[in-house]
Amino acid sequence: MPELKLFVAPNTCARVPTIALEEIGVSFETELIRTAAGQQTSPEFLAINPKGKVPTLLIDGAPLTENVAILRWLAASYPEAKLLPEPLDALEAARQTADLAFFAGTVHPVVTRIAMPMKMIPDAAQSFETVRPKGTEDMRKIMAMIDARLEDGPWWYGAEWSVVDGYLFWVWSRITGVGFDGSDFAHITRHFALSQERPAVQRAMAREARNIETLEAEGLYMAPR
Numbered sequence: 395m396p397e398l399k400l401f402v403a404p405n406t407c408a409r410v411p412t413i414a415l416e417e418i419g420v421s422f423e424t425e426l427i428r429t430a431a432g433q434q435t436s437p438e439f440l441a442i443n444p445k446g447k448v449p450t451l452l453i454d455g456a457p458l459t460e461n462v463a464i465l466r467w468l469a470a471s472y473p474e475a476k477l478l479p480e481p482l483d484a485l486e487a488a489r490q491t492a493d494l495a496f497f498a499g500t501v502h503p504v505v506t507r508i509a510m511p512m513k514m515i516p517d518a519a520q521s522f523e524t525v526r527p528k529g530t531e532d533m534r535k536i537m538a539m540i541d542a543r544l545e546d547g548p549w550w551y552g553a554e555w556s557v558v559d560g561y562l563f564w565v566w567s568r569i570t571g572v573g574f575d576g577s578d579f580a581h582i583t584r585h586f587a588l589s590q591e592r593p594a595v596q597r598a599m600a601r602e603a604r605n606i607e608t609l610e611a612e613g614l615y616m617a618p619r
């Protein structure tokens with residue numbers, strides 16, 4: 395059993411591998427990165443991940459970065475957890491990678507425009523009036539597509555939950571948490587409610603809540619707005 399440590403920060407996409415690790419049920423530690431204090435760009439953290447991002451997973455002390463790679467590694471290393479469906483062939487495996495890459499490379503940047511618009515242009519006040527509305531418009535098209543996909547089954551791949559559903563759970567909570575109107579997307583709304591019932595999701599959110607408490611006590615919590 396490798397020793398696993400995941401670097402995380404509340405509300406970030408590090409929630410996705412946290413959920414995956416909780417679904418596996420393996421023992422792991424999380425280490426909080428204080429982004430408001432710029433800890434992600436500290437020399438100590440950059441020595442681990444020069445990109446200065448969470449999630450970063452230490453596997454017996456060796457770092458693995460990028461959600462797609464972390465989730466793929468977890469799925470391959472703990473097959474009994476069924477984080478992804480068993481692929482029939484190389485093409486199906488590639489399509490699963492495409493699904494993860496879609497969330498990491500296409501959906502996540504639009505989440506950032508909605509949830510952290512101030513990162514996109516120098517004028518923070520203006521970012522909420524320009525970047526967020528355009529991000530919201532783009533996200534509605536993405537969500538319409540995802541909602542249609544979920545028509546036939548509760549989860550991304552139908553009857554069985556997968557880490558792609560963990561990704562969608564993070565995206566949905568992040569955008570609705572800052573006012574994205576999800577009322578047109580009944581299947582995603584159902585998906586979110588079902589996700590919240592999963593014990594692994596609840597444990598991941600409890601870990602996050604403890605980290606939020608720590609940051610609040612230190613005056614370093616940036617609440618979503």
Ligand SMILES: N[C@@H](CCC(=O)N[C@@H](CS)C(=O)NCC(=O)O)C(=O)O
Pocket residue numbers: 406407408429434446447448449459460461462498
């Ligand atoms: N491509 C990376 C993106 C990771 C990423 O953007 N993480 C954000 C949080 S959601 C982060 O670490 N932000 C801190 C910063 O940029 O200062 C992945 O999918 O893992």
